[in-house]
Amino acid sequence: MSILVVGSVAIDSVQTxxxxxxxxxxxxxxxxxxAASFFNKVNMxxxxxxxxxxxxxxxxxxxSIGIEGLEIAKGKxxxxxxxxxxxxxxADTIYTHLNVFNDFHPRxxxxxxxxxxxxxANIDPELQYSVLSQMDRPRLVACDSMNYWIAHKKRKLExxxxxxxxxxxxxxxARQFTGEAxxxxxxxxxxxxxxxxxxxxxxxxxxxxxxxxxxFLAPAYPLxxxxxxxxxxxxxxxxxxxxxxxxxxxxxxxxxxAVIYGTILASFVVEDFSVNRxxxxxxxxxxxxxxxxxxxxxxx
Amino acid sequence: MSILVVGSVAIDSVQTxxxxxxxxxxxxxxxxxxAASFFNKVNMxxxxxxxxxxxxxxxxxxxSIGIEGLEIAKGKxxxxxxxxxxxxxxADTIYTHLNVFNDFHPRxxxxxxxxxxxxxANIDPELQYSVLSQMDRPRLVACDSMNYWIAHKKRKLExxxxxxxxxxxxxxxARQFTGEAxxxxxxxxxxxxxxxxxxxxxxxxxxxxxxxxxxFLAPAYPLxxxxxxxxxxxxxxxxxxxxxxxxxxxxxxxxxxAVIYGTILASFVVEDFSVNRxxxxxxxxxxxxxxxxxxxxxxx
Numbered sequence: 236m237s238i239l240v241v242g243s244v245a246i247d248s249v250q251t252x253x254x255x256x257x258x259x260x261x262x263x264x265x266x267x268x269x270a271a272s273f274f275n276k277v278n279m280x281x282x283x284x285x286x287x288x289x290x291x292x293x294x295x296x297x298x299s300i301g302i303e304g305l306e307i308a309k310g311k312x313x314x315x316x317x318x319x320x321x322x323x324x325x326a327d328t329i330y331t332h333l334n335v336f337n338d339f340h341p342r343x344x345x346x347x348x349x350x351x352x353x354x355x356a357n358i359d360p361e362l363q364y365s366v367l368s369q370m371d372r373p374r375l376v377a378c379d380s381m382n383y384w385i386a387h388k389k390r391k392l393e394x395x396x397x398x399x400x401x402x403x404x405x406x407x408x409a410r411q412f413t414g415e416a417x418x419x420x421x422x423x424x425x426x427x428x429x430x431x432x433x434x435x436x437x438x439x440x441x442x443x444x445x446x447x448x449x450x451f452l453a454p455a456y457p458l459x460x461x462x463x464x465x466x467x468x469x470x471x472x473x474x475x476x477x478x479x480x481x482x483x484x485x486x487x488x489x490x491x492x493a494v495i496y497g498t499i500l501a502s503f504v505v506e507d508f509s510v511n512r513x514x515x516x517x518x519x520x521x522x523x524x525x526x527x528x529x530x531x532x533x534x535x
Numbered sequence: 536m537s538i539l540v541v542g543s544v545a546i547d548s549v550q551t552x553x554x555x556x557x558x559x560x561x562x563x564x565x566x567x568x569x570a571a572s573f574f575n576k577v578n579m580x581x582x583x584x585x586x587x588x589x590x591x592x593x594x595x596x597x598x599s600i601g602i603e604g605l606e607i608a609k610g611k612x613x614x615x616x617x618x619x620x621x622x623x624x625x626a627d628t629i630y631t632h633l634n635v636f637n638d639f640h641p642r643x644x645x646x647x648x649x650x651x652x653x654x655x656a657n658i659d660p661e662l663q664y665s666v667l668s669q670m671d672r673p674r675l676v677a678c679d680s681m682n683y684w685i686a687h688k689k690r691k692l693e694x695x696x697x698x699x700x701x702x703x704x705x706x707x708x709a710r711q712f713t714g715e716a717x718x719x720x721x722x723x724x725x726x727x728x729x730x731x732x733x734x735x736x737x738x739x740x741x742x743x744x745x746x747x748x749x750x751f752l753a754p755a756y757p758l759x760x761x762x763x764x765x766x767x768x769x770x771x772x773x774x775x776x777x778x779x780x781x782x783x784x785x786x787x788x789x790x791x792x793a794v795i796y797g798t799i800l801a802s803f804v805v806e807d808f809s810v811n812r813x814x815x816x817x818x819x820x821x822x823x824x825x826x827x828x829x830x831x832x833x834x835x
Binding site: 416420450457459460 | 716720830
């Protein structure tokens with residue numbers, strides 16, 4: 236039941252009202268993989284430059300994250316710098332240097348084409364489509380995207396969505412994608428394009444999930460301290476997918492539990508910069524917070 | 536187990552992106568009473584002017600809302616005009632004509648001093664305090680307030696809070712009151728002043744509730760159409776209090792159910808202008824939506 240993620244591995248510089256970090260590990264595939272690795276074996280397909288610190292490679296290996304598909308290309312690693320104001324739901328990008336990511340053409344190594352669980356992190360929909368065509372028959376495919384692709388490659392993204400089971404996006408993207416202010420209606424409208432399941436992430440306000448005609452609403456886990464929201468969405472996806480990869484049969488109840496595991500993993504990652512909190516995290520802590528979440532949301 | 540509310544009865548004019556209504560029934564005591572009247576007998580203490588339409592008096596009577604404490608004073612009824620933009624969490628006031636409300640000095644009729652459940656709707660904390668001193672020994676006291684009193688009569692409001700079991704306020708007010716951005720910490724800080732229970736209303740993002748050291752998070756009921764958010768908070772309080780007045784013993788589990796009943800009642804009132812939706816509402820619909828809410832929030 237292996238998991239494959241295709242996305243970015245990056246070097247981030249981040250400033251929030253609670254601190255500042257330069258040149259730390261980032262990227263969608265990074266966050267996703269670390270979160271999912273609490274549950275299962277993950278393989279990543281991504282590209283970094285020759286400047287990518289060896290210590291991170293060692294780190295991925297130590298966490299049993301498969302890096303057979305992590306290409307080391309001539310040039311520099313993808314670099315992103317962003318800052319957040321007190322409205323932590325929205326990052327302002329200072330710069331994006333795509334570097335080697337500019338020429339990224341994901342090639343799935345033969346052994347990984349049979350992966351059961353495929354997560355297409357936020358990359359050009361053309362590349363997401365090319366990944367889908369290289370795979371054998373994944374049991375579950377999820378994908379993420381962003382405002383840029385919705386604005387500039389909507390057609391291609393829609394084509395990807397016809398082949399995807401779960402589409403994860405945030406509230407602003409859902410409204411942009413559908414032209415629909417109401418998130419229930421936006422989710423239904425996206426569903427009509429293809430994905431059976433639509434997950435709309437509302438940051439500190441939780442998640443709206445639609446599967447078939449069944450809605451599910453989950454608040455975010457309430458945090459006393461939040462330092463850096465970077466990677467919350469990919470960590471959510473990693474927790475959700477990681478959990479799903481461990482259940483015998485995926486049904487509505489396991490999907491909902493998976494959403495809560497995503498919520499819990501995301502609640503940890505934002506407590507510190509980069510992936511720092513995940514590095515110190517244990518399954519015992521994850522389970523304790525899951526139980527606490529049950530307590531604070533139960534009413535009958 | 537009678538309920539008493541002290542607050543305003545007003546004539547509102549409201550404009551939202553979804554329509555416009557002039558000179559319709561409004562006021563905190565109005566919304567609260569109608570919502571609570573689905574569960575129990577309610578008495579209101581408020582003041583209106585000689586211009587107050589007879590049809591509304593008849594309407595209160597028909598709903599078994601006790602108006603023994605509704606004073607009809609020389610002058611005009613309290614009038615409020617407001618408008619909402621697409622961010623429906625925040626009203627812009629066009630005018631507030633207090634009129635007879637300016638000289639409102641609530642006098643609790645003797646028969647009502649023994650009420651078990653007292654709701655102090657949003658009025659001057661001096662008046663809330665005077666009401667408290669007129670009462671015998673209410674079993675449960677809740678109160679609401681607003682940014683104006685927090686800014687101008689904080690001391691008096693704090694004095695009221697030492698005698699109150701439940702304090703309901705919205706997220707902006709909680710932050711203003713405590714100077715604390717984090718709502719968990721804000722709730723704890725308010726609790727230390729007196730009220731055992733703090734309910735922070737986050738509009739479309741639901742409710743955060745703290746009782747003792749037990750937190751409870753509830754999302755709002757997701758609506759496909761929302762026309763006018765006026766009165767949502769008082770309707771929430773009415774639903775919550777109405778339900779509580781019917782349970783044998785109030786414990787944590789009944790408090791949480793009461794919060795959900797508040798959520799459900801509020802979800803109905805915002806579907807139409809003024810109290811229109813509540814007029815057509817049945818207990819069957821309330822219970823059906825409560826069950827639906829259980830379905831869409833359950834994950835284990």
